[in-house]
Amino acid sequence: MSSPPPRSPSLVAWGRCFEGEAADLAVQPERIAGIAFGSSRPEQWGENPVAVDFFDAKGDVEALAGELRLDFEAAQHPACHPGRCARILANAGPVGFVGELHPKWQQKYELPGPAVVFELLTAPLLGREAPRYSGISRMPVVRRDVAAIFPEATPVGAVLEAVRKRLPPWAREFEVFDQYRGKGVEAGRKSLAFRVVMQDTDRTLTDSEVEEIVASIREQLNQEFKAEPRT
Secondary structure, three states: OOOOOOOOEEEEEEEEEEOOOOOOOOOOOEEEEEEEEEEEEOOOOOOOOOEOOOOHHHHHHHHHHOOOOOEEEEEOOOEEEEEEEEEEEEEEEEEEEEEEEEEHHHHOOOOOEEEEEEEEEEEEHHHHOOOOOOOOOOOOEEEEEEEEEEEEEHHHHHHHHHHHHHHOOOOOEEEEEEEEEEOOOOOOOOEEEEEEEEOOOOOOHHHHHHHHHHHHHHHHHHHHHHHEHHH
């Protein structure tokens, strides 16, 4: 029996790092860092190779964080490709970065293709509360997808944060699952598709409640971000 083909080359490491240009020996916070490049999935005949990208690394960071809520905002970092980097925030404070490795470092270390990297303080990960048990609701889950066309410069993180603040408790998820540019979307704009998952623990949601939430999200996207519904 042959062994499965390898996944994309990757490396994760952690340790203490000097902080600041003066390399103060008294300030050595512990960090965890990772790098990956190549195919995001094992090679197989049923699909073409898909290169690992920013969102793969972002997903790895969120998996490390577990229940700790992370936010991401566009940023610059000397290790990353300009315009392809995000600052990682936890409890409104910076805790790391994630992005595509700068081409000069890719060339210096003779990597065969673009790589994605991240670095994250371990203290927020270790200091979070342990997961707590919550009962599984027998009420049905309702999913709705909302697609809209935004100005190109609109940060996805800002949209997620703004909408989540106004959702009722039974709207359990609001996540982006698709980003599109191309035919049907004018230059200087982008299409974003969001997944809305709703479930009450005690009762079945009515159609009118569900549609009211979807309508309020569309209105908020239009008023705050000049987004137009995508048909």
